[in-house]
Amino acid sequence: MSRELDQIDKGILYMLQREARETTAQEIADTVGVSPSTVRNRIDQLETDGVIRGYHPEIDYEMANLPLRVLFICTAPATRRAELADEIMNVQGVIDVREMMTGRRNLHVEIVATSTTDISRIADAVHELGLEIESSELVKRRQIQPFDHFQFRG
Incomplete structure (x- = not known):
């Protein structure tokens, strides 16, 4: 169940997303006014x-x-997608699994490896679970940023 966030909550979440480890409660308080x-x-x-x-x-x-x-783009049977997403997280080297809402290509599995042998081992484990790998892409760089839909203006 979701909850309604006020401006203070939104400001706290924004500040934590920017740098949770280095941001103190005092700095957040100064920014959000509490x-x-x-x-x-x-x-x-x-x-x-x-x-x-x-x-x-x-x-x-x-x-x-x-x-x-x-990044392995996989297809899982719709009725087993959530179960397989949980199971794939137990494969050594898997760092991120994203479930898509519908259709084919409904599981995106991100892995890290030291060699092509590692990649093959993980791909074999994915197949053994009953997933079909539709494509695999070598990831060059990933960027993330604080989620700004909170529209916090401190």
């Missing part, structure tokens, strides 16, 4: 409500000796 304790309470509530589901580091996999990043 006390640091209110910020901490709001963050706790956003976590409890499931709006904030975790804090994840952004990893440069190439620097971590995983130079190959590949």
Whole structure:
């Protein structure tokens, strides 16, 4: 169940998306116009409500000796898509799975690998689960940014 976010919540979420690790409750409070304790309470509530589901580091996999990043575009039977998405996360090297709403090409599986042997191992595991790989693409670069639909203006 979703919840209605006010401007304070939106500001907190925006600031956390920009740099959760380096941003203090005091900095967020100064930006959104409330006390640091209110910020901490709001963050706790956003976590409890499931709006904030975790804090994840952004990893440069190439620097971590995983130079190959590949996106498998797969098709799963519609009735097993969610189950297979959960199962594929257990394959070593899989870092991201996205479920598409309908049709073919309904699972996008992102992997990291050190060699083509690794890629083949993961592709074999994907096939063994019952997924059909429609295409695979070598990922050159991925960029992310704070989600700006919150329209926070601090």
